Amino acid sequence: AVNMSQETSMALQEFLSQAELIKQGAEARVYRAQFLGKPTILKQRFPKRYRHPLLDEKLTHRRTVQEVRSILRCRRAGISAPVVYFVDYASHCIFLEEIVGSSTVRDYIASTRRSDASEDLGWLAERVGQILARMHDEDVVHGDLTTSNMLLRHGLEDGESELFLIDFGLSYISALPEDKGVDLYVLEKAFLSTHPSTEALFQRLLKSYAAASSKSSAVFKKLDEVRLRGRKRSMVG
Amino acid sequence: MHSTHELELFPEYKVTQMLFKDVQNAAELRQCAVEGKIKGALINPTMVLVAANKAVSLQKMGKMKTRSLFSEIIFNLSPTNNISEAFKRFGSSDGDDSVLVVLVHDKDEPQLLSDITARVSGRQVPAEDVSTLTDHAKIKKLYKIPPQEEKCGTLLDAVVCRMATKDVM
Ligand SMILES: Nc1ncnc2c1ncn2[C@@H]1O[C@H](COP(=O)(O)O)[C@@H](O)[C@H]1O
Numbered sequence: 001a002v003n004m005s006q007e008t009s010m011a012l013q014e015f016l017s018q019a020e021l022i023k024q025g026a027e028a029r030v031y032r033a034q035f036l037g038k039p040t041i042l043k044q045r046f047p048k049r050y051r052h053p054l055l056d057e058k059l060t061h062r063r064t065v066q067e068v069r070s071i072l073r074c075r076r077a078g079i080s081a082p083v084v085y086f087v088d089y090a091s092h093c094i095f096l097e098e099i100v101g102s103s104t105v106r107d108y109i110a111s112t113r114r115s116d117a118s119e120d121l122g123w124l125a126e127r128v129g130q131i132l133a134r135m136h137d138e139d140v141v142h143g144d145l146t147t148s149n150m151l152l153r154h155g156l157e158d159g160e161s162e163l164f165l166i167d168f169g170l171s172y173i174s175a176l177p178e179d180k181g182v183d184l185y186v187l188e189k190a191f192l193s194t195h196p197s198t199e200a201l202f203q204r205l206l207k208s209y210a211a212a213s214s215k216s217s218a219v220f221k222k223l224d225e226v227r228l229r230g231r232k233r234s235m236v237g
Numbered sequence: 238m239h240s241t242h243e244l245e246l247f248p249e250y251k252v253t254q255m256l257f258k259d260v261q262n263a264a265e266l267r268q269c270a271v272e273g274k275i276k277g278a279l280i281n282p283t284m285v286l287v288a289a290n291k292a293v294s295l296q297k298m299g300k301m302k303t304r305s306l307f308s309e310i311i312f313n314l315s316p317t318n319n320i321s322e323a324f325k326r327f328g329s330s331d332g333d334d335s336v337l338v339v340l341v342h343d344k345d346e347p348q349l350l351s352d353i354t355a356r357v358s359g360r361q362v363p364a365e366d367v368s369t370l371t372d373h374a375k376i377k378k379l380y381k382i383p384p385q386e387e388k389c390g391t392l393l394d395a396v397v398c399r400m401a402t403k404d405v406m
Binding site (some may be wrong): 011012015033034035036037038065068069071072075076077078079080081083084085086087088089090095097 | 242244245246247283286287290291294297298383385386388389390394395397398399401402404405406
């Protein structure tokens, strides 16, 4: 069986050598390729040399499993996330639908503010708040919320754009307001440092989260606590 | 008429789908165990590719849940891990008048295809037409697809996601 699984990873390696590498991250490589005749994004998690091999294998496997579970859970609830085409558990490789013609919310905000600082991005902040509220109401905690982990595809016919959540590798299922509060705190930090002077925009995001979620008051209470803790920590140094 | 797709991940394999309608001899076909026969109505060519790719991958790892590549394809189409249920729903049965034949082979094999055609007494139609046989209501029920899921994609997307991830759900 060992030889057999080496054979699969040979096939995968061969396939990846033809694919276009679009991101070399700390945990994974992301490629673009055609798969089963469709534009596909491949994400391969690789071993971390400093971790014990068995532990590393377990952790990597868990992240792969968590990622596909959370995608399915979101989709079942009508929250857009890429279709899963294939999971190679031996090589920790996930084959996902490519959201063709999309840009990251990060790039969209940056380029909009660059080209016309007066353009109102409030609608987008509201969309993000809504989708996160729905995700949290399904008890999915993303674990790595940034504007790079959201894709925006501009509508072809109706002009409506569609917002997708991606990169669920650190996600987990939890009903605890604390976990959701931390999720929002991580986003707040990332959002305000990636997009300077957007405090008002982020407030709009939170407001629409509150309007869309049935459990927002407990989550916001935790968010406040986490902010306070963060501030205290930075005061201590 | 038939549709052939090379498995990008395993380029030494091709998957050919041949669809027949008005089939008179389904029982006979089953008897002589034409390789990998699948009932229409519940499937679509993309689902077959997803199932075949996964079957080849598991075969190479020695991790198939069933005894042959073809039974594995049928098993992979099913939303549950119950093998006999998968055959009941996705294998062909004696009274069927539509049969989809799925072949996994290494190169273009015209001989293989004409052998199949000769054996089926029925009318070959374009393999893509299998989608026109799709029973949407049946699919939604079998794969337990809630209405709101169709807001973020097609029925096919929903089915493919479930097929691809059922082993860890
Ligand atoms: N499903 C997808 N469709 C289109 N682009 C994607 C997809 N997944 C990831 N990307 C792109 O690849 C980058 C890295 O992916 P990730 O490591 O999953 O955040 C993202 O910032 C996107 O630009």
